[in-house]
Amino acid sequence: MAKIEIKNVSVNYFLRKRGDLNKLTERGAVGAEILIGNRFLEVAALKDVSVAIRDGDRVGLVGINGSGKSTLLKLCAGALGHQSGRVIIEGKVSPQFKLGAGLQNKLSGRQNAELKCLYMGVPQGSLKRLVDDVKEISGLGGYFELPLHSYSAGMRSRLVMSLLRLVRGEILIMDEWINAVDPSLHATVGGLQAQLIERAKILLLASHSRRVLEEWVDRLIWLDNGRIRADGPIREVYAEYQAWLDVRGHSTEGSPD
Numbered sequence: 001m002a003k004i005e006i007k008n009v010s011v012n013y014f015l016r017k018r019g020d021l022n023k024l025t026e027r028g029a030v031g032a033e034i035l036i037g038n039r040f041l042e043v044a045a046l047k048d049v050s051v052a053i054r055d056g057d058r059v060g061l062v063g064i065n066g067s068g069k070s071t072l073l074k075l076c077a078g079a080l081g082h083q084s085g086r087v088i089i090e091g092k093v094s095p096q097f098k099l100g101a102g103l104q105n106k107l108s109g110r111q112n113a114e115l116k117c118l119y120m121g122v123p124q125g126s127l128k129r130l131v132d133d134v135k136e137i138s139g140l141g142g143y144f145e146l147p148l149h150s151y152s153a154g155m156r157s158r159l160v161m162s163l164l165r166l167v168r169g170e171i172l173i174m175d176e177w178i179n180a181v182d183p184s185l186h187a188t189v190g191g192l193q194a195q196l197i198e199r200a201k202i203l204l205l206a207s208h209s210r211r212v213l214e215e216w217v218d219r220l221i222w223l224d225n226g227r228i229r230a231d232g233p234i235r236e237v238y239a240e241y242q243a244w245l246d247v248r249g250h251s252t253e254g255s256p257d
């Protein structure tokens with residue numbers, strides 16, 4: 001059984017004071033509250049947040065830029081300290097914040113995929129088969145054996161997307177939905193993501209795209225200025241969020257997923 005329990009958690013980021021402090025309290029259309037302390041600036045990214053996520057839950061996060069979505073995801077992945085409250089995570093977490101992070105330019109596609117396998121804890125017995133799967137999905141052919149610095153941008157993104165094949169874990173945390181730019185990869189990447197989600201016991205996905213959220217989650221948490229404004233069925237919460245955006249003159253159209 002997997003579960004995540006967050007109780008009365010606050011997360012602040014601390015920054016050195018710099019520049020014109022008077023301008024820091026100006027509210028824009030983004031971000032969390034900036035507090036000016038004696039020695040440091042504090043960004044109150046999450047304020048007294050409580051949330052319980054159970055086995056089988058498919059949860060989306062929405063909110064304007066800087067509202068705290070990634071911070072909450074990192075907290076749920078056990079990758080972030082917190083100043084107060086309690087975090088309980090049960091189950092193997094697979095955080096997919098940046099699928100292409102850590103790729104080495106000097107190494108070939110194959111060597112990079114092998115490294116990723118080690119990082120993901122893939123058993124030795126399945127390593128070769130999985131790396132060969134990555135090669136086939138990528139469609140890179142002989143380029144899979146060449147160093148990454150010889151790849152075009154499109155080839156690199158083919159490798160990055162194919163690495164989805166290696167992802168495993170009971171709690172799947174995604175900070176971005178991977179959209180295949182190349183239409184020939186669209187079906188494969190979509191299929192890999194669907195498989196991952198079906199296998200996961202818990203899905204947590206932040207996205208600005210209503211389409212992506214409606215397809216993959218049934219529960220939605222709306223974050224605003226570090227607080228949970230609503231948590232419930234996706235249609236209801238999204239409608240509430242959209243109405244709030246409309247009043248503020250925000251648009252979600254064209255935002256990255």
Ligand SMILES: Nc1ncnc2c1ncn2[C@@H]1O[C@H](COP(=O)(O)OP(=O)(O)OP(=O)(O)O)[C@@H](O)[C@H]1O
Pocket residue numbers: 013014015031032033043044045063064065066067068069070071072
């Ligand atoms: N490493 C950091 N140091 C200082 N402040 C940070 C750091 N990471 C995030 N913040 C601040 O914390 C707040 C919440 O950021 P977070 O990345 O969680 O927002 P988000 O909802 O994921 O935003 P976006 O939709 O733009 O990705 C923001 O005000 C941001 O400026």
